[in-house]
Amino acid sequence: MNSFLNSLENRFGRFAIPGLVAILAIIQVGVWVLLRLSPDFRTTLFLHRALVEHGEVWRLITWVFVPQWESPIWLFFGVMLMLMFSSVLDHAWGAFRVNLYIFSGILFMILGHWFFGAVPEGLTLYASIFLAFCVIVPDFELNLFFILPVKVKYLGMITGGMALLAFIGTPEARSTIFFSHLNFLLAFVPGFIRWMKQRGTVVQRRARFDSAKPPEGTFFHKCANCGKTDLDDPKLDFRVTTDGEEYCTVCRPRKDLVEKS
Structure with missing residues (x-):
């Protein structure tokens, strides 16, 4: 138009x-x-x-x-x-x-x-x-x-x-x-009809996004040594080592020292 x-x-x-x-x-x-x-x-x-x-x-x-x-x-x-x-x-x-x-x-x-x-x-x-x-x-x-x-x-x-x-x-x-x-x-x-359609599309996308969210309390990273997760301290950085386990930035140096000794 x-x-x-x-x-x-x-x-x-x-x-x-x-x-x-x-x-x-x-x-x-x-x-x-x-x-x-x-x-x-x-x-x-x-x-x-x-x-x-x-x-x-x-x-x-x-x-x-x-x-x-x-x-x-x-x-x-x-x-x-x-x-x-x-x-x-x-x-x-x-x-x-x-x-x-x-x-x-x-x-x-x-x-x-x-x-x-x-x-x-x-x-x-x-x-x-x-x-x-x-x-x-x-x-x-x-x-x-x-x-x-x-x-x-x-x-x-x-x-x-x-x-x-x-x-x-x-x-x-x-x-x-x-x-x-x-x-x-x-x-x-x-x-107005176009606005309503766009609004409906936004609502549907938001609903799909919310449904795709993991349940509350779900963590993505967990330290194999101290057991801390990214929910306990969002500032912690996690890395996977050669043994396939994931360690936080606090425990990983300790693990490296143990392996070297």
């Missing part, structure tokens, strides 16, 4: 848009202002297959820009988070792979709407961006309620768990949940 992505990046990387997540966040601010001036403008942005087929093709992309926050305070903090996500993802993946992740997420949600009636929302796209951020920098801390520091990996687990529970318990929302997370699944599940 990496070699395939590398070949795509070598061929199309020059067309990638740097800071794409930040650009989406800034466009959301502009749309939020327009909606304050004309609330009815919102109805022209959502994706609707029948209206697209009647010529309103802009809906294929404008649904992404509909802000999820009514309050300017939440909009501000949401945009700040998106700017941070943009910086981290661009640094970790590079602009091309970030573009591929986001545009594939948009495409999957459009296909889900077109053929399965899934309801695409910008929030679900940004949720997949947040989950990617959680995987890439799991130990990064966010201040929950602006007070409590929490590592994002736990927030990601909660987000993923809630999506899974909704998928199981809400049949009518399954297509929406599936297609809105498909880009995340394709990006990270293969790597």
Whole structure:
């Protein structure tokens, strides 16, 4: 998969848009202002297959820009988070792979709407961006309620768990949940499976190594004269003499003297 992505990046990387997540966040601010001036403008942005087929093709992309926050305070903090996500993802993946992740997420949600009636929302796209951020920098801390520091990996687990529970318990929302997370699944599940396989291999090798260990208390060397073993004194050096017996470094000189006398 990496070699395939590398070949795509070598061929199309020059067309990638740097800071794409930040650009989406800034466009959301502009749309939020327009909606304050004309609330009815919102109805022209959502994706609707029948209206697209009647010529309103802009809906294929404008649904992404509909802000999820009514309050300017939440909009501000949401945009700040998106700017941070943009910086981290661009640094970790590079602009091309970030573009591929986001545009594939948009495409999957459009296909889900077109053929399965899934309801695409910008929030679900940004949720997949947040989950990617959680995987890439799991130990990064966010201040929950602006007070409590929490590592994002736990927030990601909660987000993923809630999506899974909704998928199981809400049949009518399954297509929406599936297609809105498909880009995340394709990006990270293969790597997770490889990690699990490698972990299983390591566990098996460790088990074989442990089973091959001699029982506790087993010695490898024993002096034929004093009876000491390498367990009694690990610093002792043992040598086999011409008579076929093994002697420690203390007893061997004595034996040599006895033989010479």
